[in-house]
Amino acid sequence: MGIGKMKKHREMLQHSVLRGHLPETLWFTHARALRMLRSYSTIFIKPNHGSGGNGIIRVNRVRNGYEVRCGLRRTRVGSASLSKAIQSYMRPSGQYLVQRGLRLAQYNGSIFDARIYMQKPNKRWEISGMAARVAAPRRFVTNYHKGGHGVQLNRVLSRLFADRRKVNHTLNKITTISHNMARTINKRHAIRELGVDLGIEKNGRIWIIEANSRPGHKLFTQLPDKTSLRRIMKNKRLMRRRLMN
Template sequence: MKKRKTLRHVTSKWAKTKVLLKSRTMRTYIPETRRMSRQSLQEMLQLYGMVYIKPNSGTYGNGVIKVESGSSGYSFHAGTKVRSFGEYDEMYESLSKFVKSRSYLVQKGIHLLKYKERRFDLRVMVQKNTSDRWECTGIIGRVAAEGKAVTNVHNGGKLVSVERLLSGYASSARQSSLVRRLRRIGVTAATKIHARYPGIKEIGLDVALDGGLHPWILEANTRPDPFIFRKLKDRRIFSRIYRYAKAYGRL
């Protein structure tokens, strides 16, 4: 029997996505995702009108590009610039200059909720606690910088509490229910990925919410930044995250 590697950090987004897709429970939270090619990108645009392409291996939102199609043609949003084209092939050739020879994925685009006219998503932190059990230790919002399609802090995103972000979309009771759901999703995702990669001790889920407040897992990170949680007013959250990370040797 082939022994599984005890990796602490799994770089392939596709590998982690495939693990989650095997779970009937988790599948309802995963936007359709494929390996990107000229054909798969065109098919996904025909299906959804808006998609995101992202490097299979990469961090901080680098290389993530929003691609759209409509009655007037095609466009893609890379960094702060939007480029428009009349034909698909023309757009794809220009896009290829950004992608180059790297392996990319194409994912159904989720229309993110907005805070002060800027898109936001959530980071759900899950860690092995000192009893060696998975625990959701924190959730924080990330608001995209002006003119950018990605929310990552390293790409200019701003950190905001979940309560503030959701105040315009849900009552206090519904917010509490949603947070409990996100915590369950986080622990389940960590359990599934850990079953395939038993060396991991932490995951950070990037979760989008659509207009119906349905959670969509955009990505699962196995080396999430714990220090973003220092921005929360409740100091106990970062204190716990730090304590667990130190216990399993991350810090």
């Protein structure tokens, strides 16, 4: 089993740079979910151990109540029925987190986030690939296994920001955040790969969505330029050889 989301979140909270990019995240209870919904119009309820966007529940404040979604299923309920509706989408076993929702920027009418593929083939962490993950129509998660598709990150950011300096500034911040995340998590865990997922708002603010210690590389097979994919696979082979020697 991979490293739990809450463990990684708490480790990153100790880092002065990363702390300001972490959305409010708590262990789930119905009381905490309700309290968070008073501050934010959207919350996400996520399995502590989970990947591929599976089992994520979104709750939106709507007129006269709430909309609860999991995958393509949705329910509209009033305040009195909210807890029961959330519970109906949760697995009987397993811990969940509740996290404030983010207003992600869009590309071609769908939300997107950034996946940064970090690897440590030698002594230093390096960025092997960057891509935007664009959600499938009507989806609220961007994961490849939920229909998300990859687009060159530079292209998506250039569409979002007309100013090239803003694009470069955002890419530099993404690079700094990603390296800090990899080094911070690596202090306590023996990892050599990390999938960094960052949310970007319209105004350019960057949020840490996830740090995946077992990242998949399928997203990079969708990019026309295969440079990142070749680098990822080359580093994987190098790391396997080091393990065998």
